[in-house]
Amino acid sequence: MRELLDAVADGSLSPAEAEAELKGYVTGDAGRFDAARxxxxxIPEAILAEGKSPEQVVELAETALETTDRALLxxxxxxQIASLxxxxxxxxxxxxxxxRSDAALIETPDRERPSLSATIGIVTAGxxxxxxxxxxxxxxxxxxATIDRVDDVGVAALDxxxxxxxxxxxxxVLIVAAGREGALPTVIAGLVDTPVIGLPVSSGYGYGGDGEAALYGMLQSCTVMSAVNVDAGFVAGGQATLIARTVDSARDRSD
Structure with a gap:
């Protein structure tokens, strides 16, 4: 405790960093940021920008950078992007x-990004x-993780x-994103012995549109796979990361 107080007093540690050390989170006008997550x-806390003002997004991002050397939004x-x-x-x-699209990863030079000996395949239908x-x-x-991205391989042209x-x-591990009837993750899961995470997307129209049919199709898959909620890219990425980290640890032990 005294070391933290001395560090704040001499300016080598900010009050926000000290609060993160003591409580695991930092409280500001925009809410609490979970620096210890x-x-x-x-998996780190991501800042969901939807529903927040540009000023709130900026405050939370600056808190994340100050306490963890990175902000994932x-x-x-x-x-919001312009203000940020x-x-x-x-x-x-x-x-x-x-x-990448409406997501962003900001890192300070002090952050050394980890390296996992694991490959995550990310596949989109369209x-x-x-x-x-x-x-x-x-x-x-x-x-x-190493990323292998494969786009536009939907089942409308199965070849x-x-x-x-x-x-x-x-x-x-594979993340497979698909809208409409959500068939692509099921098809791929029937071809591989790799864990498949189905990511339903709110595309499509008419009955079962907005991702409903895609989600139901993945939940009812007769092949072994898992599925996250509609448009839940962060959750799918988090699940894949946990699997990749386990693979990385297993490879380290075998070496």
């Missing part, structure tokens, strides 16, 4: 920003599924799915 759960609007880039450029000028898959991919990249079967089999 990665150590406790294996999802569902960003154009206005401007503010981070001033407060953390040396930070790097990696954007172009409309890519933004949700991008969110999942950014979570996996943050964890240091393009079968052409990639060997590539799917090489991954340690």
């Amino acid at each position: 990665e150590h406790r759960r294996g 999802t569902r960003l609007s154009d206005r 880039e401007s503010a981070i450029g001033e407060s953390f000028p040396d930070a790097t920003v990696e954007r 172009t409309v599924d890519q933004a949700v898959a991008d969110e999942a991919e950014l979570v996996c990249r943050d964890a240091g 393009r799915t079968l052409d990639q079967a060997d590539r799917f089999r090489e991954a340690d």
Whole structure:
């Protein structure tokens, strides 16, 4: 305790960093940021930008960077992105920003991104599924996994799915994003001995649209696979990361 107080007094530790050390989270006007979640759960807290003002998003991102040297954000609007880039450029000028669709990963130079000896395959049925898959991919990249991305292999032209079967089999875990009737994860799960995480996407129209049919189809799959909620890219990426980390640990022990 005294060491923390001395560090705050001499300026080598900010009050936010000290609060994160003591409580595991930091409280600000925009809410609480769980700085200890990665150590406790294996997956960092992501800042869900949807429903927040640009000022709240900026405050939470700056808190994340100050306490963990990185900020992972999802569902960003154009206005929020503009505010974030401007503010981070001033407060953390040396930070790097990696954007994928409406998700972003910001890192300070002090962060050393981990490296996992594991490959996560991320597969999309069509172009409309890519933004949700991008969110999942950014979570996996943050964890240091190798990513093998395969896009636009939906079952409407099954040959393009079968052409990639060997590539799917090489991954340690697969995230398969699909809308409409959500058939692609089921088909792929029937071809591989790799864990498959189905990611239903809110594409499609009419009865069962907005991802409902895709989710029901994945839940009713007769092949062994799991499924997350509609558009839950962060959750799919988190699940795949936990599997990849287990694979990495097993390979370390075997070496």
